[in-house]
Amino acid sequence: MKEKLYYQDSYLQTFTAHVKQQEQDTEGNWYVTLSQTAFYPTGGGQPHDTGKLNEVNVLDVEEVEGEIRHYIDEPTLTESMEVVGAIDWKRRFDFMQQHVGQHLLTASFVELLDIPTTSFHLGKEMVTIDVDCRELSEEQLINVEDLANQIILENRPIETVWVTKEELSKYPLRKKVTVDEDIRLVIIPEFDYNGCGGTHPRSTAEVGSVKILHTEKQKGNIRIHFVCGGRVRTQLHRKQKVLSEMTRILSASEDGLSDAAQNVLNHQKKLEKTLTETKDMLFEYEARDLVKAKKDLNSVSSIQAIYQNRSIQELQKLARMVVAETKDSVVFLVAENEQLLQFVAARGENVDLSMKQLAANALSLINGKGGGSDLFAQGGGEASISAELLLEKINSFIRL
Numbered sequence: 001m002k003e004k005l006y007y008q009d010s011y012l013q014t015f016t017a018h019v020k021q022q023e024q025d026t027e028g029n030w031y032v033t034l035s036q037t038a039f040y041p042t043g044g045g046q047p048h049d050t051g052k053l054n055e056v057n058v059l060d061v062e063e064v065e066g067e068i069r070h071y072i073d074e075p076t077l078t079e080s081m082e083v084v085g086a087i088d089w090k091r092r093f094d095f096m097q098q099h100v101g102q103h104l105l106t107a108s109f110v111e112l113l114d115i116p117t118t119s120f121h122l123g124k125e126m127v128t129i130d131v132d133c134r135e136l137s138e139e140q141l142i143n144v145e146d147l148a149n150q151i152i153l154e155n156r157p158i159e160t161v162w163v164t165k166e167e168l169s170k171y172p173l174r175k176k177v178t179v180d181e182d183i184r185l186v187i188i189p190e191f192d193y194n195g196c197g198g199t200h201p202r203s204t205a206e207v208g209s210v211k212i213l214h215t216e217k218q219k220g221n222i223r224i225h226f227v228c229g230g231r232v233r234t235q236l237h238r239k240q241k242v243l244s245e246m247t248r249i250l251s252a253s254e255d256g257l258s259d260a261a262q263n264v265l266n267h268q269k270k271l272e273k274t275l276t277e278t279k280d281m282l283f284e285y286e287a288r289d290l291v292k293a294k295k296d297l298n299s300v301s302s303i304q305a306i307y308q309n310r311s312i313q314e315l316q317k318l319a320r321m322v323v324a325e326t327k328d329s330v331v332f333l334v335a336e337n338e339q340l341l342q343f344v345a346a347r348g349e350n351v352d353l354s355m356k357q358l359a360a361n362a363l364s365l366i367n368g369k370g371g372g373s374d375l376f377a378q379g380g381g382e383a384s385i386s387a388e389l390l391l392e393k394i395n396s397f398i399r400l
Contacts, residue, residue, distance in 0.1 A: 003036040004068075006049075007160075007184070010096065010199040012038045013089045019081045031069040032077050037061075038087055041068050045120045046099050046198040051087040053077065058085075092199065094230060098127045099198045100158060101210045101228030104148040105129060107192035110174060112143055118221055126213070127228070130221040141212055141224075148210045151191055155205040159187040208232065283314075287321035294329055297398050300351055301329040304394075306387045310335040312378060315344040319376070323348045330358070332394050334387045341366050341387060342380035353398065361397050365390060 005012050017034040024030055032053065041063040042048040048061040053070065060071040077083065099122065106117040109131055119130045163171075163183050177183055177195035186196040188204060201207065208229040216223050227235055243254060252260035294301045303322055307315070315333045322331045327348035334343045343362060345355040359370050359377035370379015385393075 003034075005036055005038040006040045006199055009038075010092075010201070013092075014038075014084060014086045016082060016084055019077050019079055019083060021079060022075055022077050024075075025069070029071055030075040031071045033067050033069060034083070034085070037068055037070065038085060039068070039070055040087075040092070040199055044197040045102075045122055046095055047122060049087045049092055051085065053083045053085050093201075095122060096199050096201050097207050097229030098122050098227070098231070099196075100200050100204065100207050101148070101226065102127060102129060103186065103188065103192050103194060103196070103200075104151055104204070104207065104210060105144065105212075105224065105226060107174060107188070107194075108144045108147040108151075111191070112147060113140060116175070125227075125231070125234075126225050128226070129224050130218055131224060132221055134217075134220065134222070136215060136222055141215070145210060145212050151188065152204045152207050152209060155203050156188050156191065157203050158200050159189070160200070161185050161187065211235065283318055283321055287318060287325055290318075290322050290331075291325045291329075294326065297330075297395055300353065300398055301326065302395060302398055303329050303331045304391050305333050306391070307333070307335045309337055311337075312342050312344065312380070315342070316376075316378060319344045319346040322346070327351075330355075330398055332358070332362075332391065334390060336383065336387055337380075339383050340380055341368070341383050341385075341390060342378070343370075343390070344376075344378045345372070346376045347374075358394065358397060362390060362394060365393055 005015055015036065015038045017036045020033045020035060022030065022032045039049045039051065039058060039061045040046065041061040043063060049058070050060075051058050053072065054077070056076055057073040058070050059073055062069050062071070102120050102122070106120075106129060109115045109117065113133075115131050115133050117129045118132050121128045161184070163185060165180050165183065168177065168183065171185060171187070171193045173185075174192060174194050179195075183195060184197055185193060186198070186200055187193050209232050210226060210228050211232045212224055212226045213235065214225050216225075243257070246257055246261075247254055250257060250260040250264065290303050290305060294303045296302075303326070312335070315335055319331045319333055323329065323346045327350045329348050330351055330353060331346045332343060334341060343359070345358050345362070347353055347355055354374040355377040356372050356374050359372055359379050362368070363370050363379045363381060366381030366384055368379050368381020370377060372378055
């Protein structure tokens with residue numbers, strides 16, 4: 001553990017070391033190992049550090065088979081070279097705050113509700129824990145958050161101790177540790193005792209605050225999304241910006257935003273209803289005009305039309321209205337839509353002709369796909385022939 005400087009002092013931002021080796025992994029990525037390092041490798045739910053070795057960027061840090069690999073952007077370091085390492089402190093301290101915030105929330109769920117945490121993820125913008133329950137009330141979430149923030153305000157020390165497996169029984173651990181040696185405990189006295197290999201600040205006060213943002217159900221558990229420390233301010237700035245913009249757009253105070261937004265939604269629903277009713281009226285007029293323009297093909301009347309950029313749903317609705325008006329007609333409507341031909345075929349109840357077969361004949365002409373029943377069918381395909389020619393071919397099928 002002596003070469004792992006981040007365990008000796010998690011506040012160490014620069015250090016000197018010698019390059020032990022510079023190699024490529026199986027994927028061709030360059031990395032170096034050092035005589036000692038303050039760069040924290042990914043592990044225990046905490047992401048790796050980034051920074052520099054001299055002027056070389058450290059992009060990733062992983063512990064592989066007991067050695068800590070510092071992945072670099074260019075292989076310019078040499079064996080035995082002395083390097084100055086500098087970690088990205090802003091990134092490290094942010095992760096330290098989030099990690100302890102997770103400890104506090106997890107312990108608060110156990111303390112107040114006897115609900116354990118099943119998993120933890122520390123992301124770039126947000127942190128999540130999954131807790132082993134199916135329902136949580138708003139009051140319960142507020143109480144858990146309040147307890148975590150109370151422990152922060154009390155400025156309790158955060159201690160780390162290395163223990164043997166035999167010494168574990170001395171501590172009221174929150175959960176069983178998963179290793180048998182090099183056991184490291186992170187302790188918030190009289191509140192949380194937990195096996196952990198991450199980096200943490202010296203006291204709870206340095207976490208600043210914890211804020212639960214929202215929850216969601218996740219595979220039988222509940223996922224808690226939250227932020228700590230500087231991320232709380234980032235979220236506050238972001239939400240305040242949105243809130244200010246919404247008060248301007250809706251011409252409402254912050255307290256009146258909910259009512260103003262509901263009024264907008266209600267007005268939109270009324271407009272949508274009016275628009276739907278108006279469209280239905282236009283469809284009815286259009287259907288009547290089509291019926292008036294029907295042509296006789298032997299013993300069957302044909303009603304046909306060609307449209308530009310009209311949806312298949314609109315063709316279907318129009319065709320159904322037309323056959324409701326006339327029971328002795330075949331309706332065939334075609335739309336030219338972005339190098340495609342789409343059509344709908346329908347018949348009145350007095351017509352003895354299969355629309356499914358009629359559609360199959362049409363699809364064979366345009367290399368298309370579709371389907372339906374003897375009463376109603378639809379489909380579409382390539383615009384390999386004109387819509388006018390397609391109608392001519394359809395008329396010849398109807399006459400047969």
